[in-house]
Amino acid sequence: MRDQQEYRFVKWFRTATISAALLLLAGCASQSSSQTTQWVYPPMAIPLQPSVQQEVQIARLTQLLQRPDLSDEVRAKMLFERGNYYDSVGLRDLARLDFTQSLSLNPAQPDIFNLLGVYYTEAGEFDAAYESFDSTLELDPGNYYAERNRAIALYYGDRPELALEEIAKHYQQDPNDPFRALWMYIIESDLDPEHAYDELMTRYQQHDEQWGWVLAGLMLGDVSEERAFKAVLSATRDNTLLAQHLTEAYFYLGKRYQMQGELAQAISLYKLAISFNVYEYVEHRYAFIELGRIYQQLREARQEQAQPQS
Template sequence: MKWFRTATVGIALLLIAGCVSRNSHQAQWVYPPMAIPLQHSVQDEVQIARLTQLLQRQDLSDKVRTRMLNERGEAYDNVGLQDLARLDFAQSISIDPKQPEVFNLLGVYYTGVDQHDAAYDSFDTALEMDPKNLFALRNRAVALYYGERPELGLEDMHKLDKQQKNDPFNALWEYIMQYDLNPAKAKQDLEAKYSVHTDQWGWTIVALMLDEVSEQNAFETILQQTHDNELLARRLTETYFYLGKRYQLNGELAHAISLYKLAISFNVYDYVEHRYSFLELERIYKHVRDAQEAENKAQKSDKESDQA
């Protein structure tokens, strides 16, 4: 993406610092646990080619064309071609608008590229057609958070809590949104949820967020319990994203940058943690760039004042 190529020297230094330094009291590992990045299969390529050929036929019914567009969109998404997937999904709903699950997918795409109004419209449409779509409800809350409306995002998360209790990822996002408004209350609420946690996998990440477990112990547990490379890649994608978010909330941007880059590295394209790692990196780079510009402007102003 363009903002990777145009990063300033200051941002590059942050990246280097993040890669070579692990000075946090929690971070005891030198080399981060890794998995083999997921690779798309020949079957994915064959399916895309086959569906592309079939979609050129003029005698397809709207129902069949819609289904094929959705299948090709999913195949594009599996290989990381998200813009092509979005185009297929958009064409699909132009033929048949009564597809809440497709509007939900489009909302996630729009969130990932900072098109907030389009994301809100997509999620609103999905929820109007299917009020019980919990994925759309959480995704809308996340979109509101990235659109700098955390208080509205929390309203959705509170609705979600009533319908989907003891979900660790709901708890994580609610904590992240609440942190923008009241860090102390955010921690208190997350501790309360963790106190009655289950054996569900995501609570390990909640424990990391709360410093209830060290990074070393958490990663040792993940590596011991996960023997399948695909599952390992997915769990590490989730872990690195939320751990990066923890460092970011604490103002440790160098560590956050390194962890978001790790979350991206496993090619788990269908996870929001993969998509939103790009978004988080862009936000950090913008923050650093704006801070540098403000500092340069202040130094220039001081210099002009001295000369006067």
Template sequence: MIANRIKFACLALVLILSGCSTPKSQWTQPPMAVPFQPTIQQQIQLARIDQLLQRDDLDNETLAQVYYERGLLHDSLGLRDLARLDFNQSLSLKPNQPDVFNILGVYFTQGAHFDAAYEAFDSTLELNVRHPFAQRNRGIALYYGGRYDLALEDLNAHYQQNINDPYRVIWLYLTELEQDPETAAEKLRNRYNAATDNNDWGWQIVRLYLEDVSESEFLRQIATESEDNDVLAERLTEAYFYLGKRYHHNKDFSSALMLYKLTLSGNVYEFVEHRFALLELNRLMAEVSINQPITPPAEPAEEV
């Protein structure tokens, strides 16, 4: 019943959006999900780990694993400074952990410490050349560091491992857009056509970038097809981030600013899109001159 009410409310908001007449006015009443909150299971798990760490009979390898698991829990709750302390403690007890280097690399990327991020991802791949995320994450770090040629090498190699993953296609497109906007869309279309299975919801973002679906229809589908609030929050986190990237690229800074803030609103801390929304906000503000402040979106015109 609650999920149906949420769907209905979001659908009503999307219908309002679809009636707006200008790009900026459509973001005055965006669809929202109930933000993620700490669950009782997470809180109990955290309390149990804290009790476990009070024992004095754990060897270093076990302690390293416990600190790593508590770090993941802190990370899922958005407590990233505490998570980083746990990951560093785990690494000091057991230095050969590719997963720990990988997530620390993501944290370094979030903080725009790109050289440290590259080193962390290099360490991950030295320890596990087949790590499922390190090459992608290094490619994203290189993208944010402005090293687009190297980013394309990593992201293209990652894409070749699974051409049916829409998010690999999206990050390749975003990087190519910085180098050659004229051919980026064509390459995006070719990769979309090359996919043998494009039923994953993420392909809808690709269709949005290809302009095969309108923004209002894109949001309408999220509202009507999300099974519950968790799915709604996750999809809106992705939707607002990649919409923000498009508005940002087109120099519509006020819309991009709002969309990045909306990306953060669902508290979906573990998603890449949430992780990099703050970084995008900082990049956006750096692009805006102090003499050209961001203006709020225009009010929607009254219907006659």
């Protein structure tokens, strides 16, 4: 009886905390200009934690994989499934190990090659990433996740022309997808910022009601930070969805500040994007890469300043 009472209290407390936090956050902003908002406290969500179901599934699969009578096909499927659960709770090294073992038993798994390509991109192993995405597309030519991820890998691998060619093809397959338009803008901005801005603005002016177009407006400066965060807070009272939308909003806002050279703001926003533990979102994954790029840029700048003047 006591355990049930404690459980009910914890459940009530979590619900009350989320509701109170949303009410407080909705009123914590003040707008200093038409486009720039200074937040007393940034809108937040409770960081996601592994669910009981995820933990139980990992334990169940681990136990089943100890059986010696499993066929290679079944063992490969179980390793893939457990790897997905590991990935969803942020245990990426364990996920990568399971995916690699699964491929050794069944190499014809395009989804695994795609995930490994993302891991290689995060680690800066770009040649391995390109090979993994190529393998995905050989096995599944219509895998649009691999198309997008290969373009992003080329972008982070400092191959902007190839990245733009890849993302342009990816975008043309679905011009109404705001996230394709966003990455088209990000990648093209390395080569021609003005043209990239004009192109995204044209697409944005024809937008529908998808959430991603709010992010596009935020990147363009057409949607204020206050308006964007109000859209997030008013759209849901579900903490998981709130964490997902805030992860996206902070990542793309951080990218905007980074492109404007305001690195301190970008660093803070990328850290916020990471803080919600939405491990499966590319915005969470690539925020780490962006932080690494900024830190490398700052290190190089300090080294140049430290060199004696001739």
